[in-house]
Amino acid sequence: MLKPKVLIFGSSTILGGSEIKIFEITKRLYRDDFHVETVFLYESGIIDKKIKEIPVKTQCLDIKNKGFLKTFLSIWQLIYKGNYEAIYCFGYKVNFLVRIIGVLSKVKLFTAVESTKKDLNILAAVFDKLSSFKVSKYICVSESVRKVLESRNKISRKKITVIKNGIDLNRFNICKTYKDNKINELSINIQAEDFVIGCIGNFRKAKGQDILLEAAYKLKDHPYIKFILVGDGELRIYYEKLIKDYGLKEKVILLGVREDIPELMSILDILVVPSRWEGFGLAAVEAMACKVPIIASNVDGLSEIIQDEVTGVLFEKENSSALAEKILFLKENKFKREDIAEAAYKYTTKEFDIEIMMKKIENLILYEKR
Numbered sequence: 001m002l003k004p005k006v007l008i009f010g011s012s013t014i015l016g017g018s019e020i021k022i023f024e025i026t027k028r029l030y031r032d033d034f035h036v037e038t039v040f041l042y043e044s045g046i047i048d049k050k051i052k053e054i055p056v057k058t059q060c061l062d063i064k065n066k067g068f069l070k071t072f073l074s075i076w077q078l079i080y081k082g083n084y085e086a087i088y089c090f091g092y093k094v095n096f097l098v099r100i101i102g103v104l105s106k107v108k109l110f111t112a113v114e115s116t117k118k119d120l121n122i123l124a125a126v127f128d129k130l131s132s133f134k135v136s137k138y139i140c141v142s143e144s145v146r147k148v149l150e151s152r153n154k155i156s157r158k159k160i161t162v163i164k165n166g167i168d169l170n171r172f173n174i175c176k177t178y179k180d181n182k183i184n185e186l187s188i189n190i191q192a193e194d195f196v197i198g199c200i201g202n203f204r205k206a207k208g209q210d211i212l213l214e215a216a217y218k219l220k221d222h223p224y225i226k227f228i229l230v231g232d233g234e235l236r237i238y239y240e241k242l243i244k245d246y247g248l249k250e251k252v253i254l255l256g257v258r259e260d261i262p263e264l265m266s267i268l269d270i271l272v273v274p275s276r277w278e279g280f281g282l283a284a285v286e287a288m289a290c291k292v293p294i295i296a297s298n299v300d301g302l303s304e305i306i307q308d309e310v311t312g313v314l315f316e317k318e319n320s321s322a323l324a325e326k327i328l329f330l331k332e333n334k335f336k337r338e339d340i341a342e343a344a345y346k347y348t349t350k351e352f353d354i355e356i357m358m359k360k361i362e363n364l365i366l367y368e369k370r
Helices: 017-031 047-052 068-081 092-104 122-130 143-153 176-186 209-218 236-245 261-265 282-289 320-331 334-351 354-369
Strands: 005-010 035-040 058-060 086-090 108-113 135-140 160-162 195-200 225-230 252-256 270-273 294-297 313-315
Touching: 005 017, 005 092, 017 035, 017 047, 017 086, 017 282, 017 354, 035 047, 047 058, 068 092, 086 092, 086 354, 092 108, 092 122, 108 143, 108 354, 122 143, 135 143, 135 354, 143 160, 195 209, 195 261, 209 225, 209 236, 209 320, 225 261, 236 252, 261 282, 270 282, 270 320, 282 294, 282 334, 294 320, 313 320, 320 334
Parallel strands: 005 035, 005 086, 035 058, 086 108, 108 135, 135 160, 195 225, 195 270, 225 252, 270 294, 294 313
Antiparallel strands: none
């Protein structure tokens, strides 16, 4: 059977959860003989370069420099000259533009939905409802996201499917023996006796790194506790100021954007996911696959994949005191950490293999093609 021509349309090319997912989906569609191409709304960065190495045709429209009108016309040409049978859209702006431009096109549109943020702009929710007739399927990353989409945007349940994120389990099954080598390679202020707490994610309000920094301040006088923050973004300057104001320069290490996440996991004793809202929590699953115990905020999305004190530890969202207590609890209970890590690892290997995710996505595209 001839497989359809698919366009994956993303927003940014930074190294974030959605962007990594686009890369992994593109790589596997190409492997499985789909005719796949990618396009991004903003300027070239990391992910588009990785996609070109697959090799898959990709382009960045660079809307900031080209402006709205030229970008609009570029997307128009893509949709009506590309002969795509399916377009998989990531991001609100992308969905807005593709639905408006493709109103007369017969191409099948798939919309990725990855956030549980409930206070979406009312106009955005109304637009989503009015233009939902153009969408073949909304692909939600969790049941929590599905419920928000139904209640907030009033999207019909028949239009929605849930496909949980997956990861390359082989890539994340990193042995802890990498720890000393990785610390030496990075030349960072971590000693053998240090208890290392990590946090991975773009620096924006949703991810809640400031909550972890508040907890770090409360634990400032506890010896041998260090914090590693991986990522970058709009709040970096603010976080640097917090670190200075809290007197945490010797306690907190900012590593910036990294591609070696599995190896970095080998350094960590705990991963903290302090999100204010979260549709899924890819970093949490990656840690589980590396047998790194997790402390996460008790929000929709994260609580769906973490069973409290079984596959991880949950704390009340935005409560830095509760987070500090949970950190100390796990630090002082080695056997509990090991039990949680082992249970989480077993759960991850059953539920979050990327090949399971890809089979569902490919079957959906093929089914909707008919």
